[in-house]
Amino acid sequence: METGTDIKKAASLIRKGGLVAFPTETVYGLGANGLDPIAVAKIFAVKQRPSFDPLILHVGNPEMARELFAQPDNMVVKMLMQHFWPGPLTIVAQKQDIVPDIVTSGMDTVAVRMPDNPYALDLIREAGVPVAAPSANLFGRLSPTQSQHVRKQLKGIDYLVEGGQTRIGLESTIVSVEEHGLRLLRPGHITTDQIREAIPGIVIRSAGENEDGNKIQAPGQLKSHYSPEKPLYIFRHTLQNPGPSAGVILFTMHPGNQMHPGRTIILSPRGDLLEAAANLFSALHEMENDPLVGEIHIQAVEEKGIGIAMMDRIRKAAHRHQS
Numbered sequence: 001m002e003t004g005t006d007i008k009k010a011a012s013l014i015r016k017g018g019l020v021a022f023p024t025e026t027v028y029g030l031g032a033n034g035l036d037p038i039a040v041a042k043i044f045a046v047k048q049r050p051s052f053d054p055l056i057l058h059v060g061n062p063e064m065a066r067e068l069f070a071q072p073d074n075m076v077v078k079m080l081m082q083h084f085w086p087g088p089l090t091i092v093a094q095k096q097d098i099v100p101d102i103v104t105s106g107m108d109t110v111a112v113r114m115p116d117n118p119y120a121l122d123l124i125r126e127a128g129v130p131v132a133a134p135s136a137n138l139f140g141r142l143s144p145t146q147s148q149h150v151r152k153q154l155k156g157i158d159y160l161v162e163g164g165q166t167r168i169g170l171e172s173t174i175v176s177v178e179e180h181g182l183r184l185l186r187p188g189h190i191t192t193d194q195i196r197e198a199i200p201g202i203v204i205r206s207a208g209e210n211e212d213g214n215k216i217q218a219p220g221q222l223k224s225h226y227s228p229e230k231p232l233y234i235f236r237h238t239l240q241n242p243g244p245s246a247g248v249i250l251f252t253m254h255p256g257n258q259m260h261p262g263r264t265i266i267l268s269p270r271g272d273l274l275e276a277a278a279n280l281f282s283a284l285h286e287m288e289n290d291p292l293v294g295e296i297h298i299q300a301v302e303e304k305g306i307g308i309a310m311m312d313r314i315r316k317a318a319h320r321h322q323s
């Protein structure tokens with residue numbers, strides 16, 4: 001596939017109904033004109049998604065979002081955009097009619113975000129349309145944080161914007177705007193504490209919780225997701241007797257973490273959770289590609305701040321290998 005940094009060309013391909021993979025600050029996205037249902041359908045074909053999952057529309061500025069949300073002047077929507085855009089926060093709210101059903105899976109809400117990456121912003125502004133983009137991986141596989149991860153997985157893309165390694169490395173936080181306040185649909189770099197700080201007094205419920213604290217079904221919340229093609233196991237403190245084909249992913253250098261003789265990757269030598277999060281998917285891709293690695297063991301991190309989103313992704317990646 002053609003790869004480069006010709007944003008004018010990439011934008012014109014988007015306008016013509018083509019598919020362009022591009023970097024955001026979170027992960028690489030597989031983009032198409034979000035107002036063109038046929039272009040959007042190509043995304044599902046290339047990703048081999050078995051069913052139509054709703055997609056995020058990416059905008060180049062908050063004004064573009066005004067045409068997508070039914071109530072763009074809703075105070076909570078406005079405050080979220082002001083505080084967190086451009087950035088890794090996706091806002092789900094009632095949609096306007098111009099948003100095609102294929103983007104929302106027929107729901108009356110739409111997910112929108114303004115990414116904080118110069119290539120992504122140039123591309124969207126130059127194309128002049130909201131860009132629908134899921135992560136640029138095959139269905140159920142690892143999200144891409146480097147262009148080579150996209151190339152490894154996807155065929156049939158018209159252009160790949162080369163933007164190096166993505167800064168954050170975990171998909172955006174998703175919140176939906178509801179009557180009671182907000183619902184957290186996916187944890188990410190932006191934490192619920194940061195949102196509470198930005199909007200004092202806001203009520204934030206978790207994905208599976210109603211007014212009585214009972215469980216509900218939220219869309220797009222598959223348990224297994226983002227999986228590497230090798231068995232993945234989570235360990236807490238130390239790993240007991242890893243076999244010769246074990247690939248080990250450690251959070252940091254620590255006296256308790258003996259280096260085992262096989263393959264070991266340290267996510268953040270200086271013990272910084274943000275750096276570890278940025279390297280998580282790359283480490284999993286590397287282990288997946290390494291012919292000497294038969295199974296992957298990954299160390300759990302503390303569930304604080306970005307650690308909540310990291311453990312969410314790690315558990316989903318490991319889910320199909322748990323009994």
Ligand code: TXA
Nearest residue numbers: 026028029054055092109110111134135171172219220
């Ligand atoms: O960081 C990100 O968000 C990346 C980059 C490319 O922007 N994109 C991404 O897209 O992670 P994707 O398709 O892999 O995940 C989008 C999630 C899905 O779980 C989907 O179910 C949810 O957003 N979603 C989209 N529209 C929704 C809606 N109207 N209501 C509820 N969930 C929605």
Ligand code: MG
Nearest residue numbers: 134135143171
């Ligand atoms: Mg994804």
